[in-house]
Amino acid sequence: MTRDRALRSVVLATPLVWAVAFMFVPYLIIFTYSFWLKQYPTFVPAFQFGNYLQLLVDPQYYQVLLRTAKIAILVALSALAIAYPFAYYLVFKVTSARLRLTLYMAVIAPLWVSYLLRAYIWKTILGSEGVINSFLVWIGILDTPTDIFLYNQFSMVVTLTYIFIPFMVMPIYTALEKIPRNLIEASKDLGVGPFGTLFKVIWPLSLPGVFAGMTFAFCLTFGDFVAPFLVGGPDGVMVANVITSQYGAALNWPLGSALAIVMLIIVLGIIELSDRFERSGRINLA
Amino acid sequence: MSKIVEIDAVTKIYGGSVLAVDDLSLAIEEGEFVTLLGPSGCGKTTLLRMLAGFESPDRGRIRLAGEDVTDRPPYRRDVNMVFQDYALFPHLSVAKNVAFGLERQRLDRAEIARRVGDALALVGLADKAERRPHELSGGQRQRVALARAIVRRPKVLLLDEPLSALDANLREAMQVELKHLHEKLGLTFVMVTHDQTEALVMSDRIVLMKDGRIAQVGAPAELYNNPATPYVASFIGTSNLLPARISAIADGRALIAFSGTRCHVPAPTGSAAGQNLMVGLRPEKLRLATATDMAGEGRQILDVTVEESLFHGNSVRLRCAAPGGDILLVDCQLTQSQVTIPAGGASVRLAFNEADLNVFGADDRT
Numbered sequence: 001m002t003r004d005r006a007l008r009s010v011v012l013a014t015p016l017v018w019a020v021a022f023m024f025v026p027y028l029i030i031f032t033y034s035f036w037l038k039q040y041p042t043f044v045p046a047f048q049f050g051n052y053l054q055l056l057v058d059p060q061y062y063q064v065l066l067r068t069a070k071i072a073i074l075v076a077l078s079a080l081a082i083a084y085p086f087a088y089y090l091v092f093k094v095t096s097a098r099l100r101l102t103l104y105m106a107v108i109a110p111l112w113v114s115y116l117l118r119a120y121i122w123k124t125i126l127g128s129e130g131v132i133n134s135f136l137v138w139i140g141i142l143d144t145p146t147d148i149f150l151y152n153q154f155s156m157v158v159t160l161t162y163i164f165i166p167f168m169v170m171p172i173y174t175a176l177e178k179i180p181r182n183l184i185e186a187s188k189d190l191g192v193g194p195f196g197t198l199f200k201v202i203w204p205l206s207l208p209g210v211f212a213g214m215t216f217a218f219c220l221t222f223g224d225f226v227a228p229f230l231v232g233g234p235d236g237v238m239v240a241n242v243i244t245s246q247y248g249a250a251l252n253w254p255l256g257s258a259l260a261i262v263m264l265i266i267v268l269g270i271i272e273l274s275d276r277f278e279r280s281g282r283i284n285l286a
Numbered sequence: 287m288s289k290i291v292e293i294d295a296v297t298k299i300y301g302g303s304v305l306a307v308d309d310l311s312l313a314i315e316e317g318e319f320v321t322l323l324g325p326s327g328c329g330k331t332t333l334l335r336m337l338a339g340f341e342s343p344d345r346g347r348i349r350l351a352g353e354d355v356t357d358r359p360p361y362r363r364d365v366n367m368v369f370q371d372y373a374l375f376p377h378l379s380v381a382k383n384v385a386f387g388l389e390r391q392r393l394d395r396a397e398i399a400r401r402v403g404d405a406l407a408l409v410g411l412a413d414k415a416e417r418r419p420h421e422l423s424g425g426q427r428q429r430v431a432l433a434r435a436i437v438r439r440p441k442v443l444l445l446d447e448p449l450s451a452l453d454a455n456l457r458e459a460m461q462v463e464l465k466h467l468h469e470k471l472g473l474t475f476v477m478v479t480h481d482q483t484e485a486l487v488m489s490d491r492i493v494l495m496k497d498g499r500i501a502q503v504g505a506p507a508e509l510y511n512n513p514a515t516p517y518v519a520s521f522i523g524t525s526n527l528l529p530a531r532i533s534a535i536a537d538g539r540a541l542i543a544f545s546g547t548r549c550h551v552p553a554p555t556g557s558a559a560g561q562n563l564m565v566g567l568r569p570e571k572l573r574l575a576t577a578t579d580m581a582g583e584g585r586q587i588l589d590v591t592v593e594e595s596l597f598h599g600n601s602v603r604l605r606c607a608a609p610g611g612d613i614l615l616v617d618c619q620l621t622q623s624q625v626t627i628p629a630g631g632a633s634v635r636l637a638f639n640e641a642d643l644n645v646f647g648a649d650d651r652t
Binding site for chain 1: 338369390
């Protein structure tokens with residue numbers, strides 16, 4: 001009895017201790033840093049809001065936040081634009097269960113490939129020596145390779161969309177699959193054609209999956225620093241890169257921490273918002 | 287009366303080999319309440335779904351009010367369906383559910399609101415218009431489904447086991463209500479059910495199906511009293527099915543022997559003396575004979591032994607063994623509480639009229 005209880009405590013306590021020691025404590029340390037003062041060559045303990053103020057007034061910082069948000073929104077929308085029709089096709093058009101599983105796995109499989117590799121692939125596709133350029137030169141549209149495809153926000157959105165599409169497909173697929181087929185039949189029975197049924201029945205009922213997927217894509221993009229590093233170029237710098245440099249070369253941990261806290265708040269805000277949306281739109285399908 | 291639905295030699299095969307509906311033809315008159323009845327897997331639901339347009343026949347044509355609709359999708363057919371589990375849109379209010387099918391028709395808002403109001407009032411849910419389906423009880427959802435289907439004034443209303451999800455009391459009340467609704471609207475109703483009571487109570491005509499074919503079509507009383515085959519006799523109500531043998535045939539009447547008795551019945555076509563056949567006798571057509579009851583004038587007497595008696599409240603069902611070993615079920619109405627119920631082991635005399643016998647040819651033994 002006591003041994004069972006002891007065992008249970010250990011089982012429950014382990015993840016808790018883990019989360020506290022390796023998540024909450026580091027967050028707390030970063031939170032503390034965000035109030036410290038930069039003093040050449042390093043920084044000293046203090047309690048002041050100068051770092052946060054700097055983020056608000058210095059265009060260099062709030063613009064990077066806005067740019068990151070813009071890219072995150074573009075990624076979420078383009079991933080949705082690709083993932084939704086795909087998931088729709090899988091759930092409603094593919095009749096063979098085997099083919100459906102194969103296609104689904106084909107989308108999910110890249111998750112097992114190194115993230116770095118997946119980002120790097122796009123360098124070889126979009127680069128001046130890359131697949132697209134070679135092709136355009138070969139068919140004669142271009143005389144010389146162009147560098148317009150790589151090292152800009154476009155290449156970032158393309159790369160990140162590709163990387164985060166599985167996170168969009170999964171929840172949408174699940175949401176679509178949960179829609180009872182007889183609701184679709186009922187819609188058609190009431191004289192509403194395939195498009196009307198899509199907009200009036202299927203889309204509203206799949207919104208929880210859409211919200212979940214958009215949240216994934218937005219939040220994951222918001223914190224990403226590899227894609228900007230590999231395919232971003234000068235105008236593709238995002239928040240995470242700025243934080244990296246504040247902790248590195250700039251040796252301004254207090255400012256980096258303030259930026260990290262702002263980022264955390266934005267992401268948590270988005271998650272909370274999407275959760276509320278999902279809750280209010282939650283529909284009793286039973 | 288004109289034919290509103292014509293099903294012409296329709297065949298539906300699933301997965302290349304499962305014959306769901308087999309060369310079936312049926313015409314339904316305008317304003318009729320027709321029930322497709324049968325056990326699960328008999329093809330009744332497939333047939334209904336082909337009328338709705340959810341399945342397309344592999345062979346044959348379906349006409350609706352004279353127009354061939356075989357190749358039309360469900361949203362271009364003037365029929366509406368009440369789904370088995372209602373299929374109400376969970377994200378829409380009751381009123382929006384009912385209005386769903388009207389919004390595609392070119393009607394102005396006031397007209398839509400009026401028709402939705404009328405439909406909801408008809409099913410007694412005018413005060414629930416703004417509720418969501420999950421806030422309603424099963425019976426109320428059923429009514430919403432009904433309102434949604436009739437609001438478009440379809441040529442034919444299709445009902446797919448509409449009452450199967452309701453509890454017994456509610457089901458009985460809804461049977462009557464649906465029947466009244468049918469009379470009030472004058473619409474053609476085609477209902478699928480596996481519940482013979484439901485079919486008997488509600489329908490103008492019953493289409494009893496078996497293995498994708500029609501076993502018998504007719505008014506409820508006709509199917510009950512004159513079943514075409516032993517299958518019909520045993521699916522609708524209960525019937526004692528007894529093997530019999532023709533002793534002699536004369537003037538279109540056959541003398542048949544079964545369970546230790548002999549009866550004169552109309553000779554089945556193509557029958558001959560010495561042939562084996564099957565007779566059916568409903569349990570309530572047998573009664574306990576008094577000592578003075580004698581055979582004759584079309585009346586027959588059977589001597590049997592009671593094996594078991596089951597008390598049903600308003601009646602008692604006796605399980606009796608005839609001399610040949612045949613088992614006979616007998617239903618006795620307990621019209622007076624003083625009626626003595628024979629105990630197990632008692633010898634009793636049973637009386638029945640020859641006219642109540644159903645005689646089946648040997649070839650429709652199924």
